[in-house]
Amino acid sequence: MTRVTVENVWKVYDDQTVLENVHLEIEPGSFIALVGPSGCGKSTFLRMMLGDEAPSRGRILLDGVELDAEPSPDRGVVFQKYSVFPHLTALQNVMLGLEFAASPVMARLFGKAKRKAKTEALDMLNCVGLGHAVHKYPSELSGGMQQRLAIAQALIKKPKILLLDEPFGALDPGIRAEVHEILLRLWRDEGMTVFMVTHDLSEAFKLGTRVIAFDRVRTRPEEMKVYGATVTFDLKVDGKSVPPRPELREELAAAAQ
Structure with missing residues (x-):
């Protein structure tokens, strides 16, 4: 705290x-x-x-x-306008913060590190009620779902x-x-x-x-x-x-x- x-x-x-x-x-x-x-x-x-x-x-x-x-x-931030990446799925949007933290240049993980990041992102998506939409793109989500995705994106780094x-x-x-x-x-x-x-x-x-x-x-x-x-x-x-x-x-x- x-x-x-x-x-x-x-x-x-x-x-x-x-x-x-x-x-x-x-x-x-x-x-x-x-x-x-x-x-x-x-x-x-x-x-x-x-x-x-x-x-x-x-x-x-x-x-x-x-x-x-x-x-x-x-410090995480969520704006009124949904701050998610339209070309990435919900899962990829949430994983991205973990990938940038571990690999600032390439923003890509491999092997065990990637599996761990995927598990953490899936857990966060489940927390915000998007466990059923992990492979959907933001354009396929309602406004409320996009805002939940933005919250998950902000919270993944704790x-x-x-x-x-x-x-x-x-x-x-x-x-x-x-x-x-x-x-x-x-x-x-x-x-x-x-x-x-x-x-x-x-x-x-x-x-x-x-x-x-x-x-x-x-x-x-x-x-x-x-x-x-x-x-x-x-x-x-x-x-x-x-x-x-x-x-x-x-x-x-x-x-x-």
Whole structure:
């Protein structure tokens, strides 16, 4: 399990401040739901967690060690748009992470190593309910199945942190609920720390152990470039689908618009 510490993090692009003065202490094994209006830095924060971008100021620590400045296998990511390879079968998509890790140049395994990777990939596909579709290509899978495949692809390397950027937005309600249950089971089984960006407040409180809202507190035109968004609400969820103080639900819902 991984503890995440965010110390006075700012993110500035040229003369535009996107995030300012973000402080967070995340317990190992937490499921963090990030909410807030569009453009308030949620996805930017996720990219910094991934290592795809670096803070302009401050630092992010994993178990007391500063975050690597580039993506690494200890962080998996799932996007809203299915991040799978269309020319590979479901099994090949999931095996690919293991092949790249063991053979960075050729991305190919042979003999015992290949059999081991295949077994691990089959186990993961079974975990996400795709054991019957291992030889199908993404174009032959439904949207919900493709997103389950993307989750399997992200988890095959056993990341300490899973990053989800609106991963269920394109799914219809029935399929979304099914994928929610799969994700929650895998989160509990693997003991990961999860960060999920969502615009769906009910989803945030259903899945998250903690709901964190980003928003701008300074909104006058002359302030918009100098100041960015920061943490405006930070609520621990007690296992119910609503926040502990009902009046905050209205404020969070307004912030998420």
